[in-house]
Amino acid sequence: GESVGLHLPTLSVQEGDNSIINCAYSNSASDYFIWYKQESGKGPQFIIDIRSNMDKRQGQRVTVLLNKTVKHLSLQIAATQPGDSAVYFCAENIRPSGNTPLVFGKGTRLSVIA
Amino acid sequence: KAGVTQTPRYLIKTRGQQVTLSCSPISGHRSVSWYQQTPGQGLQFLFEYFSETQRNKGNFPGRFSGRQFSNSRSEMNVSTLELGDSALYLCASSLGSGGETQYFGPGTRLLVL
Numbered sequence: 001g002e003s004v005g006l007h008l009p010t011l012s013v014q015e016g017d018n019s020i021i022n023c024a025y026s027n028s029a030s031d032y033f034i035w036y037k038q039e040s041g042k043g044p045q046f047i048i049d050i051r052s053n054m055d056k057r058q059g060q061r062v063t064v065l066l067n068k069t070v071k072h073l074s075l076q077i078a079a080t081q082p083g084d085s086a087v088y089f090c091a092e093n094i095r096p097s098g099n100t101p102l103v104f105g106k107g108t109r110l111s112v113i114a
Numbered sequence: 115k116a117g118v119t120q121t122p123r124y125l126i127k128t129r130g131q132q133v134t135l136s137c138s139p140i141s142g143h144r145s146v147s148w149y150q151q152t153p154g155q156g157l158q159f160l161f162e163y164f165s166e167t168q169r170n171k172g173n174f175p176g177r178f179s180g181r182q183f184s185n186s187r188s189e190m191n192v193s194t195l196e197l198g199d200s201a202l203y204l205c206a207s208s209l210g211s212g213g214e215t216q217y218f219g220p221g222t223r224l225l226v227l
Contacts, residue, residue, distance in 0.1 A: 034215060043118075043204050043218035044157075089157065093214075101147060101170045102216060104157040 012111045019077040021108045023090035026071060030092040034102070035064060035075045039086045047075070047088075077110075085112045116141065118207050118219035126225045132193040135222045139186050139207030145169070146188040147216060148180060151202040160203075163188050164210045192224075200226045 013019045025033070031052040036044035050057045050064045050073075057064050063076040073090050087109050091102040119138045127133050139146050147170075148160040159172035163182035180190040186207075192199055202223050206216035 032214075036218070041220075043220045044206075046215055046217060049215055101159045101162055101172070103159075104149075106156040 009106070010109045010111065012113055013080045015080060015082060015112050015114050017080055019075075019080045019084065019110055021075045021077075021088050021090075021110065023073040023075075023105050024071060025073060025090075025092050027092065027094060027103075028068075028071065029094050032093040033064070033066060033073050034091045034093070035062075035073075036089045036091065036104075037084075037086045038089065038107070044089060080110075080112050082112045082114055085110055118205060118217055120203075120205055120219040120222050122222060123220065124223050124225075126227065127195050128227050129195055129197060131195050132191060133195060133224060134189055134191045135203055135205075135224075137188045137190075137205035137207075137219060139188070139205075140217055143207035143209055143217075144186050145208045145210035145216075146182060146186065147206045147208075148188070148190050149204045149206065150174070151204055151221070152200075157204070160190065195226045197226050200224060 034049040035047040037047050038044040048059045048062050048064050050066050055066050061078045065074045077084055087107040089104050089107045091104045093102050121136045137146055145164045147162040150158045150160055160174055160178055161168055161180050162170040166182045177193045182188045202221045204218050204221045206218045208214050208216045
């Protein structure tokens, strides 16, 4: 199976609340992680990334947390808006001497309730 | 800077036919990766091209092939189409140095009848 997986396939959140989307990874050699957002009919859109030498990174309304001890990644969206409704994917990349492709989780669908 | 573009956006084919999809990466990006996305399997890696060479390959049959041109544009081909090949085909480009963000195009939705 895939080395990157998601705990929850769907998440419903009230508008204005914070959202937390979780992701587990199994490859301890992974050193780069990315969150993507995919809206209906579109390709995945880069949201935020984090390298393994960090445990937290913040963007605009989004924060990614990395816990290497338990191989867990999360995406926090503050003050969730209707436009945040989409499928969110985490992806991991190993950077050994060569190059390996990104490995994607199956995605979590975020539904924002107005 | 223009994003990743893919053509065509939609395609309908019948079983047994072949199809060629095209991807133009972001200017300056030398790596192009292809993915198949289906509701049941999610995003699955097909292959990656860098400097006109296939650098990585996923677990897809030989009916799926690709190539990259000197201007980094890439094409993928699927021969002898099967119903199960119906999917959204996405390409993503990156600089190519490894361990970096990939930027996706809008995808080509292929329907095989």
